[in-house]
Amino acid sequence: MYFDETPLPEDFDIKNLSYLINNETFFDLKYYTNSAWLQYFITKYKIDVTLLNDLMSQAIKQEDYNAVKTLINNHYAVSKIDLEISSEVKQESENKIQENKTDGYESYIVSNSKIDEIINLLHKKFNSNKISDPDGFTNLRKEKNTSSEILQKIIAGNKIEILDNSGDWWLVQTKEGKKGYVFKTKIKAG
Known part of the structure; x- marks a missing residue:
């Protein structure tokens, strides 16, 4: 069977x-x-x-x-x-x-x-990706690791553009135009 x-x-x-x-x-x-x-x-x-x-x-x-x-x-x-x-x-x-x-x-x-x-x-869902973190924010990092330089703190609920969603650290762009990496679990798909 x-x-x-x-x-x-x-x-x-x-x-x-x-x-x-x-x-x-x-x-x-x-x-x-x-x-x-x-x-x-x-x-x-x-x-x-x-x-x-x-x-x-x-x-x-x-x-x-x-x-x-x-x-x-x-x-x-x-x-x-x-x-x-x-x-x-x-x-x-x-x-x-x-x-x-x-x-x-x-x-x-x-x-x-x-x-x-x-x-x-795809466009509808792309435009609704956002940060979801119980701490109220997550860090935008320069590199794909937690010891990397913090470029910006992104407030939970803020929309972001996911540029590359491969691996555990995703390349994103904030509404302010900054690009960096966020761990995938901190992002909520729209």
């Missing part, structure tokens, strides 16, 4: 989640997976979504709106990198549409495209 064979949470390989990302925008779709399975595995294995940058990137590139939404609903913090990827995908989709008009080969199914919805959702 499947549930007798499933790995323990510490043995679960999050790379397997990539099989749950759909690609409905192209005519050569080989399979379709119900996106509820992504939620199931994130919940069952208590997966830290801060480790799923590659999965978010894949979901954006394959225009799987439901996967993007699932990650965000599980507190994935949208970064500037995610916005850049979505912008590139939008440009690529426009190029594919133009190619299809000139050569008549229909590989990109425009009616299935979800890139505009993805971009809107």
